[in-house]
Amino acid sequence: MFARTERLLLRPGWGEDAPALFNAIADEAIVDKLPGTPWPYRAEDAEAYLARDRKPGELPELLIYARTHGAPRLVGGIALREDGEEGAELDYWIARPCWGLGFATEAGKAVVDMARDGLRLRSLRSGHFVDNPASGRVLEKLGFVPTGEVEERWSAVRGEKVDCLMYALAA
Template identity: 60%
Template sequence: MFARTERLLLRPGWAEDAPALHKAIADERIVRNLASAPWPYTLADAEAFLATEREPQATGLLIFRRTADAPELVGCAGFGRRPSGAVEFGYWIARRHWGKGYATEAGKALVANARHSLRIGKLTASHFLDNPASGRVLEKIGFRPTGIVAPRFSAGRQAEAPCRLFELDLQAGEAAAAPAPEPVAAMMAA
């Protein structure tokens, strides 16, 4: 899957992206807010992430800021399959790019893909309570709090921490107004 927005390009990661991915995510303030990324995050972790086979409904896309020159890696977003079978949305943005709206822009593109191309009916998401900015991003994308706070393990923290749960019913049209993705967004990896 690929997606293009006004400022961003979202695409699968390739092996040659490992150094840029490592550089962007190897920050304890980022990793501690993720469930599955370990701390410290090594180049080998980036290489393993990029080598992981994924099904279309459990994809991780690198987020690149489009520039006049080579695109710049600013983060990652995608969908993962929870043990319950639910499809979960997650993302991270490199710290030097916080506050620029990239997470919201990328999230809206992925939600549009989930609805129009992947035909996913419902998405879940969560954020650790000590990261309320992530909850604000989820709400801008269209997610609604479920009212549930539950413990969740963070590999970066090596501990459980309380997490606020969100959901987005794509069939009910709850998503924030997002246009159908550009034709490139509907391309699926074979």
């Protein structure tokens, strides 16, 4: 699956994206907010992520590229992960130099539309670590509302489970 917005191109990652992926995500401040992502993040991790087998019909895992007058620039990643039979969980990250530019909201809107209109998913949820309120603001802009649930998620940077505030997309 691909999506194009005013400023972004969202597409699956390819093997040749490994150096750009590594350079964008291998930042402690980013991985600190990504449950389940290894730390330290190595070039081999980017290569392995991009080389894994993907089956037809799997939910999309996309890289976010800023469209420029030259070559597009990798600014993050966004994915839908299975969450029950007819639902998914939205996950995303943005490279630190691009924080505060609205890329997460713009990419998130495209993927939420994809989930509802193209994939016809019945429910979407997401979450953020309690010390990452900026992600909560992104989710609220996308129409998610807090559920009041807290889940523990593993942070490799911290070496422990961290409370994650959960959200659901309002119907």
